[in-house]
Amino acid sequence: MIEIRNLSKRYGNLLAVDDISFRVEPGQVLGFLGPNGAGKSTTMKMVAGFLAPTAGSIKVAGFDVIEQPMEAKRRIGYLPEGAPAYGEMTPRGFLDFVADIRGLDGDVRRKRLDEVVGRLNLQRVLDQSIETLSKGFKRRVGLAQAILHDPQVLILDEPTDGLDPNQKHEVRSLIQDMAKDKIIVISTHILEEVHALCSRAIVIAGGKLLADATPAELERRSRYHGAVSLTTKDTPQVVEALRGLSEVAQVEIDARDGRITAFPRAGVALFPVVSELIRNRNFPVDELAFESGRLDEVFRQITVSAQGERAHA
Numbered sequence: 001m002i003e004i005r006n007l008s009k010r011y012g013n014l015l016a017v018d019d020i021s022f023r024v025e026p027g028q029v030l031g032f033l034g035p036n037g038a039g040k041s042t043t044m045k046m047v048a049g050f051l052a053p054t055a056g057s058i059k060v061a062g063f064d065v066i067e068q069p070m071e072a073k074r075r076i077g078y079l080p081e082g083a084p085a086y087g088e089m090t091p092r093g094f095l096d097f098v099a100d101i102r103g104l105d106g107d108v109r110r111k112r113l114d115e116v117v118g119r120l121n122l123q124r125v126l127d128q129s130i131e132t133l134s135k136g137f138k139r140r141v142g143l144a145q146a147i148l149h150d151p152q153v154l155i156l157d158e159p160t161d162g163l164d165p166n167q168k169h170e171v172r173s174l175i176q177d178m179a180k181d182k183i184i185v186i187s188t189h190i191l192e193e194v195h196a197l198c199s200r201a202i203v204i205a206g207g208k209l210l211a212d213a214t215p216a217e218l219e220r221r222s223r224y225h226g227a228v229s230l231t232t233k234d235t236p237q238v239v240e241a242l243r244g245l246s247e248v249a250q251v252e253i254d255a256r257d258g259r260i261t262a263f264p265r266a267g268v269a270l271f272p273v274v275s276e277l278i279r280n281r282n283f284p285v286d287e288l289a290f291e292s293g294r295l296d297e298v299f300r301q302i303t304v305s306a307q308g309e310r311a312h313a
């Protein structure tokens with residue numbers, strides 16, 4: 001378990017992390033979301049034991065990261081933002097070095113090295129210097145060092161940043177594979193990543209924790225939650241018919257693609273009503289979709305209003 005209490009970090013005049021508390025249980029993949037400069041990397045560095053907090057405490061599997069750093073770090077794997085630092089080393093040399101630091105030897109060392117090299121498909125680049133590797137391979141080397149000692153807790157700072165779509169997919173599958181028996185915290189500003197990976201999301205901005213919920217709960221806060229959207233070539237007639245329904249509170253047309261969205265009155269299940277209308281009136285509809293809610297809109301709502309408050313404070 002990770003247990004964070006009243007964590008703060010000050011850089012000079014800037015309070016980069018402002019009194020954050022939360023817990024993460026095994027089996028959870030926690031997405032750490034926030035705009036640039038929100039305090040995500042600073043928080044992750046503190047949890048990984050790379051940066052001392054100004055105030056507050058962090059416990060990993062019951063060990064205090066500041067007071068019992070060796071015990072805590074043994075249980076943590078950390079992928080910092082960007083690429084591994086030792087560019088002139090080869091992945092083989094780098095992973096050997098990390099194995100030394102982690103105190104791995106004998107059979108266990110050989111087994112772990114084989115396992116991570118295989119899992120991250122590093123065989124063909126093992127003897128090439130890290131600085132000459134593609135971004136995708138650099139990230140894989142970073143992930144390999146993070147998981148080498150098979151830690152209970154993985155702290156991954158923007159693990160798919162800068163990767164192409166295929167590489168993103170690979171890294172996400174790897175994270176999903178590892179999620180079953182570990183605690184994984186990933187920071188990201190890619191909202192599709194939260195959908196793809198996370199069982200829970202924490203939103204921070206201006207160093208403050210603003211939301212802590214499942215992705216589905218966050219979506220339910222969206223004004224699109226429960227709305228119905230569709231495309232048709234008979235836009236004026238369909239819009240008029242939708243506006244005539246007592247269950248519909250509002251109808252909007254997207255100026256870019258002409259998609260029509262009908263918003264329900266509170267507590268109304270709109271999808272069956274709209275389906276029936278389309279059937280009865282025989283409207284030519286191409287796509288009819290139930291909206292579960294839009295994370296990007298909720299993210300904006302939460303973070304923009306917080307930034308506004310900060311500007312006025």
Ligand SMILES: Nc1ncnc2c1ncn2[C@@H]1O[C@H](COP(=O)(O)OP(=O)(O)OP(=O)(O)O)[C@@H](O)[C@H]1O
Nearest residue numbers: 011014016034035036037038039040041042043189
């Ligand atoms: N070593 C430092 N000295 C001074 N200020 C810092 C330092 N590191 C970070 N900051 C500032 O602290 C704030 C939080 O930075 P942090 O890197 O934690 O944000 P982030 O949410 O990870 O952003 P991004 O998504 O851009 O990586 C920013 O305003 C940043 O400029």
